[in-house]
Amino acid sequence: MQEDQKSYKSQRKKANEFESREEYLEHELIIMKLRRWRIHLPFRDFNIELEDLVPALAATIGKVVMVTAMVAVFAAQFGLTPDFVAENVRYELLIAGGIFVLLFSAILNPTANLAGTHGPMIPLIPIIAAAGGHPLALGILIGVFGLTLSITKGGSKLMNLTGVGVRGGLLIYLGAVGLIGQISKLEIWSSGTGINALSFAVIGVTILIYAYLARVNKRWLAIPLCSALAGVIAFTMGADFAFTTEPGLPHMNPMWWWGEDTGWKLGLPNLGHFIAVIPFAILAVAMWTPDYLGHRVFQELNYPKKAKSVLMDVDDTMTVASIRQVIGVALGGGNIASSWGTYMIPAAIAKRPIPGGAVLTAILCVLASVLGYPMDLAMWEPVLRVALIVGVFLPLLEAGMQMVHKHKDSLSAGTCIFACAFVNPVFGWAFTMLLDNMGLIGDRERAKELSLKEKLIIPGAMFIICIVSLAMVGQLPGIPGIF
Structure with missing residues (x-):
């Protein structure tokens, strides 16, 4: 029997049979045969290692942080109390973070990344509420549009059409802006405590420890x-x-969550609510591709070349995020879904596939929901900010810099960063992808090999969709929004 036809269990070896832990982990990635929409079981199709605990912890911290931030903004717009926020975050952790993750990303489709939180949508929530939007209507439409994109394989197509320079520039921008933002927030919190040296001490120790871990190749810790x-x-x-x-x-x-006097206190949405959230739902799904692209890149940079079957499938991730979005919001949750960055990035660095850590993430999310106290610890400012710095934004920045080797790629990366700073990352990605594929910037030889559809029609249509969506919700500089 050929090697690629043997089962994972028959090819598996003990860790002590390898010269290093890294060799063992890479061998695990190579021999796994993860399949789309099939039943996968622990220890038969994948194993759970100590390294899986790290992305699981990071994901749980990130989940508590991001869902709290999103639900808190919703609550502020609708006059809801902090008790509502805590209750809804608990609900999301239990249903979406626990049961859904275990069922979909660990068992049914382990090439689909966990469905996390769509952070870039948080600043738009006040605008959504002011436009007469309803969280349930918004969630349902995001799910419908997301499923449409995933079924047509639009996500993977857009990923393949995004050149190396554009990818690198997008990651550098997201990493740098996020890093500066988290440090600034930690400094503000430190000043508020009256201990001005606190942020300096925390960041100083973080830099030293992170640099040492990078040197000894243990950044996953x-x-x-x-x-x-x-x-x-x-x-x-x-x-x-x-x-x-x-x-x-x-x-x-x-029905308690969507009651008129309980939960959200909004009742069920009507047709007007659905019409009001259309542009926001389109924009949310348009933002998915650059987000998913960044997460897939980390696997490609850290996994061995032969480990093809364990790579995150962009279209399946969109499918899972869409289904999770509809189910989560229908049950009463306030989260807007996307690919789970605080899980995927540390998992890729630790050379671990999706399913093992997904099992542990589901367990930790359920425990955090039921116990309550871990939520307080994860949301404490120094823990929260440092987790996001070393787990998301520094790796994003590093990955982007690793991708930009050639002069022609640096031109695309620089243009992408400029466009992102001018408007936002979704505009920067769409605009630079169009210019890059047309050969106006970046690798002209690559552009010559593309068909008219790949060079102009698909990137042009994506750019127009992004521009129209951004314009409708008032996200283009100097142009008032329609909604």
Whole structure:
């Protein structure tokens, strides 16, 4: 029997049979035969390793942080209390973070990344509410548009049409802006505590530890180690911390969440609500491709070349995110879904496939939801900011810089960064992809090999969709929005 036809279980070897841990992990990636929409079981089709715990911890911290941020903005627009926010975050952790992740990304389709939170949509929530939008209508339309894109294989097509320079520029911009933003927020929090040196101490130790881990090739330990040290340093220097969220379960009845006097206190949406959120739903799905692209790149950079079957499938990830979006919002959740970056990035760095860590992530999310207290720890400023810095934004910045080797790619990357800074990342990606594929910037030889459809029609249509969507919601500089 040929090697590629043998099962994972028959080809698996013990870790002590390899000269290094890295060789063992790479061998695991190569021999796995993950298939789309088939039943996969732990220890038969994949294994759960110690390295899987790191992305699981990072994902759980990121989930609590991002869902809290999103639901809190929704709550502020509709006059809801902090108790509502805590209850809804618990609900999302239990249903979407636990049960859904285990079923879809661990068992049914382990080449689909976990469905996380669509962070770039958070600043648009006040505009959505002011336009008369309804969270349930928004979630349903995002799911419908996302399924349409995934079924037509639009996501993978757009990914393949995005050149190396554009990819690198997008990652550099996202990493740099996010890194600066997190440091600024930590400094503001530090000033608010009255301990001005706190942020300097936390960031200083983080830089030293991260640099050492990078040197010894153990960056996958950065999130738990740096976050733990940040919490210890902050508490030792006198920062206040207390556990306030007690153990319990959220409301499990969807009609309670979508009642007129309970939960969201909005009732069910009408036709007007659906019309009001159309441009926002289009924009949310348009933003998915550059987001998913960045996550897939980390696997390509860190996995061995032969490990094809464990790579994240962009279209399937869109399918899972769309299904999760519809189910989650129908049950009463306030999250807007996307590819789970705080899981995928550390998992790729640790050379681990999706399913093993997905099992642990589901368990940790359920435990955090039921126990309550871990939510307080994950949301504490020094732990939260350092986790996002070392787990998401620094790796994004590094990956982007690794991709830009040639002069022609640096031109595309520079233009992409400029366009992203001018408007936002979705505009920068769409605009630069169009210019790059037409041969106006970047690799002209690559542009000559593309067909008219790949060179102009698809990138041009994507650019027009992005421009129209951005214009309708007032996201183009100097142009008032229609909604």
